[in-house]
Structures are given as C-alpha cells and as structure tokens.
Amino acid sequence: MEPNIRNIAVLTSGGDAPGMNACIRAVVRTGIYHGKNMFGVMQGYQGLINNHIIPMNARSVSNILHLGGTILKTARCLEFKEDEGMEKAFKNLKEKEIDGLIVIGGDGTFTGAQRFGKKYGVNVMGIPGTIDNDLYGSDFTLGYDTAVNTIIEAIDKIRDTADSHDRLFFIEVMGRDSGCIALRTAVASGAEAVLLPEKETSLKDLIIKLKEGVNTKKSSSIVIVSEGNKYGGAWDIAKSVKRKFNHYDTKVTILGHLQRGGSPSGFDRILGSRLGFAAVNEMLKGATMQMVGLRGNEIKLTSLDVALHMHSYKLEDDLLEMTKVLSI
Ligand SMILES: Nc1ncnc2c1ncn2[C@@H]1O[C@H](COP(=O)(O)OP(=O)(O)O)[C@@H](O)[C@H]1O
Ligand SMILES: O=P(O)(O)OC[C@H]1O[C@](O)(COP(=O)(O)O)[C@@H](O)[C@@H]1O
Ligand SMILES: [Mg+2]
Secondary structure, three states, X not given: OOOOOOEEEEEEOOOOOOOHHHHHHHHHHXXXXXXXXXXXXXXXXXXXXXXXEEEEOXXXXXXXXXXXXXXXXXOOOHHHHOHHHHHHHHHHHHXXXXXXXXXXXXXXXXXXXXXXXXXXXXXXXXXXXXXXXXXXXXXXXXXXHHHHHHHHHHHHHXXXXXXXXXXXXXXXXXXXXXXXXXXXXXXXXXXXXXXXXXXXXXXXXXXXXXXXXXXXXXXXXEEEEEOOOOOOOHHHHHHHXXXXXXXXXEEEEEOHHHHXXXXXXXXXXXXXXXXXXXXXXXXXXXOOOEEEEEEOOEEEEEEHHHHHHOHHHOOOHHHHHHHHHOOO
C-alpha cells in the first residue's frame, strides 16, 4: 500500500559535491509536481537539530542546476550522532508534520539516516552525493565525475611544468578511504604510478617503476597518491622515495579542496536530476531506508545497509592493470 506522505524535506550533508544543486532542484520539483509540500533543511543534520527548515517552491530552485556546492549548505554535525541530537531533530520534523526525509550525502550521512529512520520510523531515502564514489549500489556517486575532470585538468597543467623541468611529481588527491578518484585520474592523466588505500604498493616496486622510466628516457614522472594510502600522504612518500632514488628533482602537490568545487559536469547534472526524481517517486510508492543509484544506466534501489558496507569492491581491475601497462 502506498504511504500517505504529504510533507517531504530534503537535506545535503557531509562534503559538498557538484551536482547536489541539480539534485535538490529535481527533488523539490518532483515533489511539487505530485502535490506535496516541500521543505529544505539547512546545513544537513545541524539544521534538523536547530529547526532551520524552510518551505520550498518551484522557484526556490530556479537557476541552480549549473552551480557547484549546495544551496542548502552542508555540515559535519557531531551532535546528530548522539541520542539527544536525534531526539531534537525528530521533534522538529514532527512539529512540521514532515513524514518523508531525503538525504543527499555519503557514507556518514547514510549511517545517520539509517539510525534515524530505524529509531523513529520516519520514511527515509538516500541519494549518493560524494566525490569519493564510496557507496555500493551506484556505479557513480554524484560529484565524482566532476571531481575527476577537475583533477585531470589540474594534473595536465602540472605535467606541462614537470615535463619542462624533467621533474618527478607526487600529487595527492582526495578520497578518504576510497581509491576511485586516484585510479581514474591516474588513467586519464597518464600517471606513471598510483597509490591506493585498497591495494598495497611497496616502495620498492614504486622505485623500480620510476627507475624504468629514467632508463627508458622519460622526461617526467607523475605519481598519484590517494589521501588514504597506507604509507602516508604525498609528502611522506616523496620523502621516502627521495632517500633511495635521487634521479629526479622531486616536487609535491596536494590538490586539496579545489577538487570539490566547480560547476557540475553534464554527467553529474543528469545524474543528480535522475536520482532526485527517482528518490521522490520511489518514496511516494512506499520505498524507505533505500538508496537510489545508477547501475548500468538504470536507476536501481539498494538498501542503505548494503550501500554502506560493500564499497570496497568498486575499483575497476582493468583500470588497475592498465595504469601499469600504459605507462611503460
Ligand atoms: N554513526 C552516525 N550516527 C549518526 N549520524 C552520523 C553517523 N555518522 C555520520 N553521521 C552524520 O552524517 C554526517 C555526514 O557524515 P560524513 O562522514 O561527514 O560525510 P559523508 O556523508 O559525505 O560521508 C555527519 O556529520 C553526522 O552528522
Ligand atoms: O572538507 P573536509 O571536511 O576537510 O573533508 C575532506 C574529506 O571530504 C571529502 O572531500 C569527501 O568526503 P565525504 O563525502 O565523506 O564528505 C573526502 O574526499 C575528504 O577526505
Ligand atoms: Mg564519506
């Protein structure tokens, strides 16, 4: 039986990701199309606790499709992890008679949504929004494609100067404990090596690879280091390599938060629109505690629980193999 949902709130939480605005727009307009009252929660779970919940209409989301960041703002809210914080959040939702909550965010956001939904029986739907691509059940998370493109553009620029000076660059990219960003950007920028949190690459192997480059007359080398790499960040790796292998002038670049900003790619605008549209439609059909995701160009549902606990299988094996072969 379809639930009688009348009032739906949407929030963005955790790290912002390009495409979140396209998604907010889709959620709000799809809800309004179905005759629902729509609300935006400011600053993720912090806004639920602080009762910063605003009514939204079709015009509240005009001209945002192309904007990076999130008009609803976002936060890392520790208070929501505590029972008292959740209780406050529930009271505020209840007072406004909000019976559906759509959260756009990553693994942390989904963990919170799952606990909240279970505890208070609120209908909850998750939309995967994080540049990290660390959720199972969606081939791509919102913002990942834009971030990968932004990083490739930055590395291309570094390659120009690396090549001109015959230098070795260690470039650190984001991804917390997920190497998806590092792997894709390594393939697309022709990096000589990539260090991932999920796979062990010994320093010895890395040095052998770089030596081969010198022997075969490579003028520059680029090593992508994922921030979650077990041997440390780009600075640590650079230091250890330099100690044992001093054939290159070595430099380090930490790309940092520029990776998260910028106008969403066409892919992320479409993905955000599709996921937002689907989340509302599925919620109105009775789905709850589910994530909407893209699998093989189809929108599919995955329970929040499964989405959270299986992401380590996402690295594409062929890409891994390719980074080694195509950089000889
Ligand atoms: N165990 C938890 N219980 C309740 N809320 C949580 C939990 N883990 C994370 N959250 C909430 O989700 C927010 C976003 O999580 P975070 O890990 O920062 O980003 P992301 O959702 O992008 O992975 C946190 O700031 C917190 O409010
Ligand atoms: O902006 P902050 O709070 O320093 O967080 C940095 C982290 O956020 C991210 O950019 C995105 O991660 P989340 O989606 O989990 O928020 C990670 O890649 C990075 O480790
Ligand atoms: Mg996360």
